[in-house]
Amino acid sequence: MTGTFVGMPAFPEAARTALADSQLRTNLARATSTIRSKRSAAVAEVAEWEDLRLAGAAIKDEVLLHLDEYLIELEQSLQDRGAVVHWASDAAEACSIVAGIAQSHHIDEVVKVKSMVTQEIGLNEALAEVGVAAWETDLAELIVQLGDDLPSHILVPAIHRNRAEIRDIFVSSMGKAGRPAPVDLTDEPAELAEAARTHLREKFLRAKMAVSGANFAVAETGTLVVVESEGNGRMCLTLPEVLVSVVGIEKVVPTWSDLDVFLQLLPRSSTGERMNPYTSTWSGVTPGDGPQEVHVVLLDNGRTRALADEVGRQALRCIRCSACLNVCPVYERTGGHAYGSVYPGPIGAILNPLLKGPGHDEQTDSLPYASTLCGACFDACPVRIDIPSILVDLRAQVVDAHRGGVPKPEAAAMKMASRTLSTSRRLRAVERLTRPGLALARRIGARAWTRARDLPDAPPEPFRRWWQRTDGGRR
Amino acid sequence: MKVALSVTCINDALYPETGKAVVRLLRRLGVEVDFPAAQTCCGQPMVNTGYLDEAVPLVRNYVETFAGYDAVVTPSGSCAGSARHQHALVARRSGDDRLVAAVERAPKTYELSEFLVDVLGVSDVGAFFPYRVTYHPTCHSLRMLGVGDRPLQLLREVRGIDLVELRAADECCGFGGTFAVKNSDTSVAMGTDKARHVRETGAGFLVAGDNSCLMHVGGILLREGSGVQVMHLAEILAST
Numbered sequence: 001m002t003g004t005f006v007g008m009p010a011f012p013e014a015a016r017t018a019l020a021d022s023q024l025r026t027n028l029a030r031a032t033s034t035i036r037s038k039r040s041a042a043v044a045e046v047a048e049w050e051d052l053r054l055a056g057a058a059i060k061d062e063v064l065l066h067l068d069e070y071l072i073e074l075e076q077s078l079q080d081r082g083a084v085v086h087w088a089s090d091a092a093e094a095c096s097i098v099a100g101i102a103q104s105h106h107i108d109e110v111v112k113v114k115s116m117v118t119q120e121i122g123l124n125e126a127l128a129e130v131g132v133a134a135w136e137t138d139l140a141e142l143i144v145q146l147g148d149d150l151p152s153h154i155l156v157p158a159i160h161r162n163r164a165e166i167r168d169i170f171v172s173s174m175g176k177a178g179r180p181a182p183v184d185l186t187d188e189p190a191e192l193a194e195a196a197r198t199h200l201r202e203k204f205l206r207a208k209m210a211v212s213g214a215n216f217a218v219a220e221t222g223t224l225v226v227v228e229s230e231g232n233g234r235m236c237l238t239l240p241e242v243l244v245s246v247v248g249i250e251k252v253v254p255t256w257s258d259l260d261v262f263l264q265l266l267p268r269s270s271t272g273e274r275m276n277p278y279t280s281t282w283s284g285v286t287p288g289d290g291p292q293e294v295h296v297v298l299l300d301n302g303r304t305r306a307l308a309d310e311v312g313r314q315a316l317r318c319i320r321c322s323a324c325l326n327v328c329p330v331y332e333r334t335g336g337h338a339y340g341s342v343y344p345g346p347i348g349a350i351l352n353p354l355l356k357g358p359g360h361d362e363q364t365d366s367l368p369y370a371s372t373l374c375g376a377c378f379d380a381c382p383v384r385i386d387i388p389s390i391l392v393d394l395r396a397q398v399v400d401a402h403r404g405g406v407p408k409p410e411a412a413a414m415k416m417a418s419r420t421l422s423t424s425r426r427l428r429a430v431e432r433l434t435r436p437g438l439a440l441a442r443r444i445g446a447r448a449w450t451r452a453r454d455l456p457d458a459p460p461e462p463f464r465r466w467w468q469r470t471d472g473g474r475r
Numbered sequence: 476m477k478v479a480l481s482v483t484c485i486n487d488a489l490y491p492e493t494g495k496a497v498v499r500l501l502r503r504l505g506v507e508v509d510f511p512a513a514q515t516c517c518g519q520p521m522v523n524t525g526y527l528d529e530a531v532p533l534v535r536n537y538v539e540t541f542a543g544y545d546a547v548v549t550p551s552g553s554c555a556g557s558a559r560h561q562h563a564l565v566a567r568r569s570g571d572d573r574l575v576a577a578v579e580r581a582p583k584t585y586e587l588s589e590f591l592v593d594v595l596g597v598s599d600v601g602a603f604f605p606y607r608v609t610y611h612p613t614c615h616s617l618r619m620l621g622v623g624d625r626p627l628q629l630l631r632e633v634r635g636i637d638l639v640e641l642r643a644a645d646e647c648c649g650f651g652g653t654f655a656v657k658n659s660d661t662s663v664a665m666g667t668d669k670a671r672h673v674r675e676t677g678a679g680f681l682v683a684g685d686n687s688c689l690m691h692v693g694g695i696l697l698r699e700g701s702g703v704q705v706m707h708l709a710e711i712l713a714s715t
Contacts, residue, residue: 372651375618395525453694
């Protein structure tokens with residue numbers, strides 16, 4: 001099974017480890033720059049791209065402001081079409097519902113469509129505990145699962161692996177999960193894909209139950225939508241008798257025609273394509289065709305907490321395109337594992353604290369600081385999530401959560417700096433310490449800076465002294 | 476027009492030449508700026524690290540210092556960004572309605588290139604700097620203020636200059652305020668890549684509109700013994 005993010009260190013420490021892995025750095029730099037170029041080209045083709053972004057943001061905000069109404073409409077539409085609707089307030093409840101459905105059918109294996117939300121709730125592990133194997137069928141998720149690894153990217157979870165590493169994983173681990181890889185398998189992409197296809201084929205044909213997420217859930221028509229590239233989703237959604245979809249409550253869109261906006265925004269933002277190869281939509285049960293038992297598990301797991309946050313709630317607009325990851329200079333160098341979550345990168349840095357709350361744990365509290373606030377993510381986001389502003393707001397929430405009690409060194413330093421900088425009289429007094437302060441920093445302190453960077457020399461006098469002495473350079 | 480110079484806390488203490496260059500440059504263009512000595516800091520380091528309460532006295536001091544002016548000019552994209560996009564937030568946090576109103580009424584803080592191009596309407600400032608130079612657009616000026624190519628418009632008119640394009644210019648240098656120490660490893664990794672791109676241009680000078688970013692990349696270039704110097708935009712534009 002896959003590993004777990006539980007117990008991962010805070011970002012600065014996790015990043016340090018990742019930065020030292022030169023193979024990872026090379027893989028990431030190549031992959032993200034390729035996707036970046038493709039995205040730029042795909043977006044440049046659309047003259048009204050900015051209008052689409054505004055429309056996408058507006059539709060999502062409308063849903064979020066009336067989420068209760070749209071969810072009730074969705075439930076009704078789904079039920080009218082023969083789907084069973086479940087409500088799960090947290091991960092444990094959602095896992096228990098899915099496991100219960102499998103057990104009620106005496107099912108011991110399910111096939112999975114790529115689904116971030118099922119990773120968020122730890123579904124595979126929960127199913128394993130009750131003797132149900134969950135086979136990932138998306139190629140990258142398969143690589144991660146066979147490698148007993150963790151996903152490092154929302155869209156391309158195995159981005160941290162190159163083809164040679166993938167070949168090794170297939171040869172060593174496919175046999176334990178089913179049909180083994182050919183012994184003479186090379187790292188040619190076509191051969192790797194064929195090995196995965198062959199390995200997965202028997203599972204698609206055998207499985208009685210599939211588990212998916214959904215990119216969108218249309219309230220008006222009770223339709224779920226899965227957008228994918230490989231066709232494994234199509235296999236999972238049409239062959240098994242039982243289909244269970246776990247859907248975050250923020251995935252609702254009001255009407256079928258709203259999909260027009262998102263199906264233009266998503267492929268160009270994620271894979272840099274005009275349209276992705278397979279888009280599947282299904283509305284409940286169609287008698288005699290496809291799964292005859294359809295379940296939808298609507299999941300909260302902190303989303304209502306995020307919804308209550310006036311600055312942060314726009315994060316729930318996210319359509320999981322991963323454009324923000326691909327343009328982020330921090331993500332490019334540290335990779336996804338350093339964020340300790342199935343949602344890494346800029347969106348992960350805001351979503352995790354919003355779902356869990358500040359002060360929940362040190363690792364989550366470190367995420368809003370895993371950014372230089374450069375703003376590249378905001379520029380790339382197809383639904384205009386103002387990630388930098390949310391990051392700054394979350395930092396204030398983290399600081400506020402730790403106020404009271406013994407102040408940490410940083411908090412004490414900030415209080416002192418605030419006092420010093422509140423009047424020019426105090427600042428002038430402290431500026432006399434610039435030269436000795438820098439000399440000291442160069443010698444013993446400020447290792448975080450001086451380890452790899454020189455410090456500037458202290459100037460002969462501060463600007464304000466020059467101004468006063470020379471009357472602004474006139475004397 | 477009564478114009479004040481907000482020199483910035485970093486420039487005041489560590490890079491006074493940048494402040495002097497702004498004064499000299501504007502004087503040459505017929506603008507006598509005031510330097511109200513009560514100024515300290517815009518509060519950005521506190522706000523961006525999450526210490527909003529600690530930023531309140533700084534924002535109060537900023538607003539009071541510049542209250543009587545028509546415009547404020549500052550040689551820093553990030554400080555201009557903080558004044559225009561964060562001071563209202565800090566004022567609301569203070570719960571002091573008078574401060575909220577004062578921030579709303581406050582004169583606009585312009586980053587230097589905005590002031591030159593938009594307010595003075597000039598792009599040729601009569602500068603002479605016969606060296607190979609490469610320009611890094613700092614993130615706050617690029618994305619928060621949207622200065623666009625104003626700095627390049629100004630640099631292109633500098634006599635004798637050999638301006639070369641920087642690869643991946645739009646990519647963040649990795650300074651990010653307290654990020655530079657809180658996440659120093661990632662910061663240095665980003666800065667090292669930026670320094671490498673700078674060296675590839677063969678330029679003798681890296682120019683930008685923010686000394687904070689230049690302190691970071693410049694610190695790496697110095698440590699590498701690259702021979703490349705960093706210089707603030709104001710100092711190149713003031714050169715004759």
